[in-house]
Amino acid sequence: MTLVLTALILATIAAAFFFGRHLAVARTGAAVSASFSDRAHSLPAYHGYFAAWSVGLAAFVAVAVGWLLRDKIEPSVIAVLILATIGLGFAFSYRKIGPRFRARNIVEGFVKAVLLLCSGVAVLTTLGIVLSLVFESFRFFEQVPIFDFLTGLQWSPQTALREDQAGQSGAFGAVPIFTGTFMIMLVAMFVAAPIGLLIAIYLSEYASKRTRALVKPMIEILAGVPTVVYGFFALLTVGPTIRGFAESLGFGVPTQSAIAAGSVMGVMIIPFISSLSDDVINAVPQTLRDGSYALGATKSETMTKVIFPAALPGIIGALLLAVSRAVGETMIVVMAAGRAANLTGNPFEAVTTVTVQIVSLLTGDQEFDSPKTLAAFALGLVLFVITLALNVVALLIVRKYRERYE
Amino acid sequence: MMSLNTQSDEEPMARFKPVGEVINMSEKREETIAVQPKFQCRDVRVFYGDNEALHGIDIEVAKTGVTALIGPSGCGKSTFLRVFNRMNDTIPTARVTGEVLMDGENIYAKHVDPVLLRARVGMVFQKPNPFPKSIYDNVAYGPRIHGLATTNDELDAIVEKSLKRAGLWNEVKDRLKDPGTGLSGGQQQRLVIARAIAVNPEVILMDEPASALDPIATAKLEELIDELKEKYCIVIVTHSMAQAARVSQKTAFFHLGYLVEYDETQAIFTNPKDQRTQDYITGRTG
Numbered sequence: 079m080t081l082v083l084t085a086l087i088l089a090t091i092a093a094a095f096f097f098g099r100h101l102a103v104a105r106t107g108a109a110v111s112a113s114f115s116d117r118a119h120s121l122p123a124y125h126g127y128f129a130a131w132s133v134g135l136a137a138f139v140a141v142a143v144g145w146l147l148r149d150k151i152e153p154s155v156i157a158v159l160i161l162a163t164i165g166l167g168f169a170f171s172y173r174k175i176g177p178r179f180r181a182r183n184i185v186e187g188f189v190k191a192v193l194l195l196c197s198g199v200a201v202l203t204t205l206g207i208v209l210s211l212v213f214e215s216f217r218f219f220e221q222v223p224i225f226d227f228l229t230g231l232q233w234s235p236q237t238a239l240r241e242d243q244a245g246q247s248g249a250f251g252a253v254p255i256f257t258g259t260f261m262i263m264l265v266a267m268f269v270a271a272p273i274g275l276l277i278a279i280y281l282s283e284y285a286s287k288r289t290r291a292l293v294k295p296m297i298e299i300l301a302g303v304p305t306v307v308y309g310f311f312a313l314l315t316v317g318p319t320i321r322g323f324a325e326s327l328g329f330g331v332p333t334q335s336a337i338a339a340g341s342v343m344g345v346m347i348i349p350f351i352s353s354l355s356d357d358v359i360n361a362v363p364q365t366l367r368d369g370s371y372a373l374g375a376t377k378s379e380t381m382t383k384v385i386f387p388a389a390l391p392g393i394i395g396a397l398l399l400a401v402s403r404a405v406g407e408t409m410i411v412v413m414a415a416g417r418a419a420n421l422t423g424n425p426f427e428a429v430t431t432v433t434v435q436i437v438s439l440l441t442g443d444q445e446f447d448s449p450k451t452l453a454a455f456a457l458g459l460v461l462f463v464i465t466l467a468l469n470v471v472a473l474l475i476v477r478k479y480r481e482r483y484e
Numbered sequence: 485m486m487s488l489n490t491q492s493d494e495e496p497m498a499r500f501k502p503v504g505e506v507i508n509m510s511e512k513r514e515e516t517i518a519v520q521p522k523f524q525c526r527d528v529r530v531f532y533g534d535n536e537a538l539h540g541i542d543i544e545v546a547k548t549g550v551t552a553l554i555g556p557s558g559c560g561k562s563t564f565l566r567v568f569n570r571m572n573d574t575i576p577t578a579r580v581t582g583e584v585l586m587d588g589e590n591i592y593a594k595h596v597d598p599v600l601l602r603a604r605v606g607m608v609f610q611k612p613n614p615f616p617k618s619i620y621d622n623v624a625y626g627p628r629i630h631g632l633a634t635t636n637d638e639l640d641a642i643v644e645k646s647l648k649r650a651g652l653w654n655e656v657k658d659r660l661k662d663p664g665t666g667l668s669g670g671q672q673q674r675l676v677i678a679r680a681i682a683v684n685p686e687v688i689l690m691d692e693p694a695s696a697l698d699p700i701a702t703a704k705l706e707e708l709i710d711e712l713k714e715k716y717c718i719v720i721v722t723h724s725m726a727q728a729a730r731v732s733q734k735t736a737f738f739h740l741g742y743l744v745e746y747d748e749t750q751a752i753f754t755n756p757k758d759q760r761t762q763d764y765i766t767g768r769t770g
């Protein structure tokens with residue numbers, strides 16, 4: 079039924095287009111006159127689009143109203159109503175279309191409005207998410223002081239087992255979570271920054287065109303691997319390997335550790351760094367390379383002394399973007415970093431991150447206004463602020479650097 | 485310098501002269517030594533892929549003085565200029581055949597390292613291209629990579645001397661730490677000349693060095709070229725006939741990848757032998 083209705087309306091709209099175009103041709107003459115005064119304002123097709131828009135909008139409004147009133151009015155009445163409105167759309171176009179009618183401007187206005195609407199949806203969604211984050215976080219901070227949250231060293235939100243249990247509200251000191259996030263980020267950058275940069279340097283300065291065309295997409299495949307795959311790779315392969323290695327040296331190390339999660343995450347963000355830095359290095363003008371070569375500099379001297387310093391701001395921007403990516407990454411750490419909120423500087427111990435805690439706070443059944451669940455919003459807000467700041471700074475740096483050579 | 489010419493200090497190159505030249509020299513020995521060529525090109529061809537851009541160029545460039553390369557756009561002036569410091573090597577598709585003797589030694593021989601060659605043959609580009617470093621570091625770049633100075637004082641001295649010779653010292657001596665990219669176009673062009681001079685080259689190649697400069701900066705640059713020509717071998721590409729006439733002693737006219745005419749600048753501009761040269765300098769082509 080719905081399908082048939084939709085098809086019918088679409089057919090009507092198409093008919094309206096041909097109707098409008100035909101009408102325009104009939105009323106203005108198809109030939110285009112040279113002088114402005116006796117020339118039709120818009121091409122026939124615009125009149126067609128105008129008619130189609132009018133009829134389409136009328137049909138949309140009629141169907142919407144009919145759907146809202148579907149319980150109160152007979153279906154046959156609704157059908158008549160819809161048909162009548164569509165008829166009105168046709169009549170409206172019939173009256174309007176003529177040589178002086180500015181169909182083009184109106185159609186362009188329509189298109190602009192639709193485009194605006196689409197971007198508006200995206201912006202409003204973002205705004206809504208941010209507002210709900212802020213709002214829920216405030217509810218959390220009513221119960222747990224923000225100062226305690228940001229500076230407390232103890233994180234154990236899971237202590238409340240029963241309503242009447244002592245200390246049921248748990249401890250919400252988020253410092254161990256931030257340090258855990260920070261440490262995993264450090265490990266990841268320790269892996270990704272040098273490798274990613276060297277790849278970028280190789281690709282942009284040393285690789286032949288053919289190698290580059292082959293290698294670059296292959297590295298970018300790394301970015302396409304689902305993070306959950308990285309996650310179980312970290313948990314099932316890297317973690318046990320590190321533990322086995324440490325045990326052979328006589329240390330006890332858990333399978334889940336900052337180093338296991340961080341190093342795999344590092345592999346994941348290598349393509350971000352290499353591909354962004356590659357762009358940045360390529361943006362360094364060829365004239366600087368020529369200038370350096372013409373002075374008798376070798377390739378590596380040119381790279382380290384001219385190109386790299388020139389590209390450095392952009393490279394820092396690329397690294398910051400990678401950091402923000404690492405901080406926000408969830409799946410790998412959920413699987414491979416552990417959940418224990420240890421306050422430690424040892425990368426071989428299990429740590430936890432903001433994202434892991436949000437996942438564990440919100441999974442399982444509970445009421446959504448306990449401090450425990452609200453804490454997730456507060457963590458989310460902090461995470462959002464951090465990554466937003468990182469992104470803004472990184473983009474500013476990258477843009478400023480781009481402008482320098484233009 | 486090259487290992488080949490260690491035997492006789494007075495006239496190191498005589499052994500490598502082609503036979504014809506040597507006979508010539510015996511007639512007018514004194515003068516020949518003075519104008520002994522810096523470069524001798526023999527049947528130089530440059531290919532970009534399969535496309536031959538220069539079709540067998542034979543030319544001799546004097547040890548000091550200014551040689552101007554002129555000709556319509558796309559005739560191969562820049563390509564030929566890059567032959568002298570092997571900058572064509574940095575273009576993946578480019579290939580050079582033939583012989584280019586510098587002080588008698590073929591710079592395209594297998595054992596010649598283009599990196600060392602470029603320390604002896606400096607280049608100034610059409611658009612000034614200072615590095616995004618300080619003025620000081622721009623000039624010190626070459627001496628540093630070639631280890632020309634052992635102490636900071638020595639480096640300071642090289643920088644000062646080069647900037648002075650490029651006629652820029654007075655304008656920048658109080659702000660050597662400022663970025664070189666912050667200078668005006670004309671100052672930047674003199675800065676990159678100072679940068680080129682700092683490695684103590686024997687030759688300076690210039691590819692339309694004044695095309696991005698206003699008339700006053702151009703006049704300054706020409707003045708500088710006039711001074712430098714006493715010591716250096718300068719090869720300059722220019723689109724300005726007037727500039728070629730003002731600064732050069734020899735002029736080579738290129739057309740469609742051929743060297744059409746090469747003579748004293750005076751002769752080229754007053755009495756060109758080839759119709760194409762005449763058309764070009766009188767503005768009928770190009």
Ligand SMILES: Nc1ncnc2c1ncn2[C@@H]1O[C@H](COP(=O)(O)OP(=O)(O)OP(=O)(O)O)[C@@H](O)[C@H]1O
Nearest residue numbers: 532537555556557558559560561562563564575577
């Ligand atoms: N990198 C390159 N790859 C392929 N062909 C090139 C390259 N550089 C130059 N050419 C070709 O070689 C020929 C000579 O070019 P060149 O740049 O030497 O001319 P030019 O005389 O310097 O011109 P202009 O006065 O415009 O600078 C041209 O036909 C040009 O298309």
Ligand SMILES: [Mg+2]
Nearest residue numbers: 561562563691
């Ligand atoms: Mg050129």
